[in-house]
Amino acid sequence: MTEEVRTAPERKSAGDGGYETAQAFDEFMRSFEAFREANDARLDALERRAADVLAEEKVDRIDRALQEQKRALDRLTLKSRRPELGIEGRAPEASEHKAAFDAYIRHGEASGLKRLETKAMAAGTDADGGYLVPEETEREIGKRLAALSPIRAIASVRQVSSSVYRKPFLASGPAVGWVAETASRPQTASPTLVELQYPVMELYAMPAATAALLEDAAVDLDQWIAGEVDAAFAEQEGAAFVAGDGTNKPHGFLDYTTVAESAWAWEKIGYLLTGVSGAFAAADASDVLIDTIYALKAGYRQNAHWVMNRRTQAAIRKLKDGDGNYLWAPPATADGRATIMNFPVAEAEDMPDIGANALAIAFGDFGRGYLIVDRVGVRVLRDPYSQKPYVLFYTTKRVGGGVQDFDAIKLVKFGTA
Template identity: 40%
Template sequence: MIEPETKARGGEVMPAAQPVPPSGVAEMKSAFVGLMQDLTEFRQGISNQLKAQEEKLTMLDRKTAFAGRPALSVTAETEVPHQKAFEGYLRSGNEEALRSLDLETKGMTTTSEGVLVDQVTSEAIQSVLQSTSSIRSIATVVHVEANSYDVLVDHEDMGFTWANETATLTDSTTPQISRIPINLHELSALPKVSQRLLDDSAFDIENWLAGRIGENFARAEAEAFINGDGVDKPRGFLTHPMIDNDSWSWGNLGYVFTGAAGDFSSTNASDAIIELVYALGSRYRANASFVMNSKTAGAVRKMKDADGRFLWSDGLAAGEPSRLMGYPVLISEKMPDIAPGVAAIAFGDFAAGYTIAERPDLRVLRDPFSAKPHVLFYATKRVGGDVSDFAAIKLLKFDIS
């Protein structure tokens, strides 16, 4: 059979369109339906897998949350009852709750009695002590359970020799060990408050007590760590014998002179500060700090070097100490004022040079009888301190050499 032909516009002969057989249309429809079914099944499978994965994650989250609940409960059971019982004791003197928790209500020494302060209040007091301008913030602090603490100092180098493979080795010299005992002394504070205020539930008794105790302890420690005589209190570093640094020996604190009695030298005032810095051994200078009071700091911060630059620079951020020749400055009002023959500025590595030993427990005894209608709270702790390395601290003495 000859296919019909058609003529295009240009006179060319074009073949006629071939009709699609009915059987081909059916096959195409069938293939399209199969493809749509496969896509639907695939999407349904993906949806089922995602749903199953989501259910597994949900169950895992529930198990994790459930597993964490007992730990939270244990913390609450161990801390909250003690804190509530302690608050009840402060407000009303109720010791039954403390006894029911098997807590110790008598002190560990024969000179004081009281109730152990709860952990939250104790940490608040410690934060006040650390934030004040006290030697505590730059010294070494150790917690002990005894009534004294011994610092062992090896202030001599052990001998050494150079040797080859066949040479006979000789015995090295034995280093000399110094033992510095630090006795712990009882520090107490006695804040008071009216019973009417204690009966007011809105009054935060624990924070108030922590603030008052912390302030009183901080003032007492700041004085003792600098000027304490060691009798029933820590020994301050300024109470140790002082000697010219050129002839320094162990057991004394070395000092350098300013060159003028009760003042800095009128010609080269900054030279005394520079000499003080380099009087300290190089191994101590990396962690060294200046210690002086505000009046002395006012005189020092006016100093300039030979090029006209100030030796003093303020802290770059809030809370950072000021710096003198690049070293931090601790302002302690317990340091003496500038006067003839007085060592008014200290410079040294106090972490190595001064050690504070204390017992971690702090006790409070409630006394509603001695100052009616007020209630007294007798707070006690045991603390000691002393110089632990005499080579780590140097002093600037305002006198003529």
């Protein structure tokens, strides 16, 4: 096995996306084999009490290359999945809304959009101004966000038309029991219902365009806007879904009250301890991960995911179980996810690093545990005045989020209490 690990090169050809993805996946798997070989040598040296600094550096170097190749592979996979705008239903040139929106974006001509939104019995502007983007563009932004935002990809997503979504949740059911055939039936206790509220908050991005770009008829401005705002939206969403405080942003699952799993109660999220401040236990490091898996009820484990950042994932990548098998396994396919103990990993960069008392790992069924609320409609306000000679496009969407089932998510705390 060669020790040289190449990072995945940038490829610009659009016609051979499948081939590019397959090549990138092959390179990724070769790098993983090199990583495993180097890490085995490092662990053997540690067991012989002959730690080799060069071996440590080699493992870290391969690990960094592995992470870079995985990101390149994810980009290629996302690119191959992107549909062309307008192919679902009607062609872009046949869409009246799209034509009116194009006129507004290129020339600032808003009469067509005003007429369409008046016909639809919708106000042409909201409190901040702007017009709704075409349905195809909104759908494309949603698809890209689902691919780029790790929590959105695994959580429940609901669309609403109001500013607050209220959801009743059965925290505890009615009391039940066994009785004889002719015995009296005692009155049972009433079920406990709680109302969860998810207000939607405004998220914005402001891409800028030059006059030359707007005058170029070959540029699909719908694609351009979707491409400009998706990364900005995904970055802000990702941070809020993980650690948002609920003030002008969604309520992240790490911002709720956390307690030791033995003291878990509704409206709190339980955690398990590694037993060492800022690290895994020196012996049987995988035990806390096993305990976390089985802290989750069986009904939640079927669709459970690990959530952590890439540095935490890199630390787990070096761990083995008692039989000498690595806990971390690479994805089986190019568009698959890496797994830890057979459960997929969602890589969220906004999760904290391993440190003293850090809640660096989450595990659970986020489809049942976390709810994202999207208000229908993405709006764009054209601003040719603030940053001349550039034209700014103030793009907004409204989104909220919060925990909906506090028993569906567990955390790993790197501490002793």
